[in-house]
Amino acid sequence: MLGRLRYLLTLSRPRFWLYLAGPIAVAVPFGVSSTDGLFTPVTLPLFAYFLLPANVFLYGINDVFDADVDVENPKKGGREARWKEDPTVSAVVVGFGLLGIATFALTPRVSWPYLAGFFFLAAQYSAPPLRFKTTPFADSVSNGLYILPGAAAYAAVSGVHPPIGALAGAWLWTMGMHTFSAIPDIEPDRAAGIRTTATVLGERWTFAYCLVCWLAAAAVFTLVDLRLGLLLVAYPVVVLAVFRSDIDVERAYWWYPAFNTAVGTLLTLGGLWRLLYA
Known part of the structure; x- marks a missing residue:
């Protein structure tokens, strides 16, 4: 049991x-x-x-x-x-x-x-x-x-x-997050005959795809609230830093739950601030 x-x-x-x-x-x-x-x-x-x-x-x-x-x-x-x-x-x-x-x-x-x-x-x-x-x-x-x-x-x-902007921005964020998480699986998926966005694009272009998704998410969230867009800029900055560094992407992948929790906490605190002080 x-x-x-x-x-x-x-x-x-x-x-x-x-x-x-x-x-x-x-x-x-x-x-x-x-x-x-x-x-x-x-x-x-x-x-x-x-x-x-x-x-x-x-x-x-x-x-x-x-x-x-x-x-x-x-x-x-x-x-x-x-x-x-x-x-x-x-x-x-x-x-x-x-x-x-x-x-x-x-x-x-x-x-x-x-x-x-x-x-x-x-x-x-x-x-x-x-x-x-x-x-x-x-x-x-x-x-x-x-x-x-x-x-x-x-x-x-x-x-x-x-709000449609919040939905669209969040959807774009998930697209980037999912595809980034697929980078460590490129070789195992290819070995198993599985086709994914990451296996088709390869590692370099998958990084570019994630960057575009997260830049688009930040831009769309800016239309909802400038502060949201500025916060979401952290994602394209981090993925670009990982790409340009010698950090193993598989190692970086396991950092993202903590990173996402930190960003989500800031968003939640922003919502609570609105309730208490707006």
């Missing part, structure tokens, strides 16, 4: 938990009109679901359909788990996906397109028939799924859709 729990914990990628739950923490302070709306029977369960169960669902599907591919991936078996054929683990992955139905019951209809988009992309990124992760550029675009929990939370607490 403890072995399964440890395996599920590793499978859920604890370093990346806030990639799904973090956008909720950022979005809610910007969506509510007072501090009374921060911790509610809607916001707390949404955050809890996307902190752990949604990650087990997302990465569980990924590992199921990548089991053969991951044989060549050096990241597996260390910080990340290789898929084990275990009916109990499979049942937990499916069960946590079905638990997501409760998020529709918690939220108003204005949130439902974002929730539906998340569950569709979370499944079809890795699973047939679409399996976006094996289609160059579709793999990048489909990773907008990471900001959809935040969009759903914003809509739930505000009653309206998020």
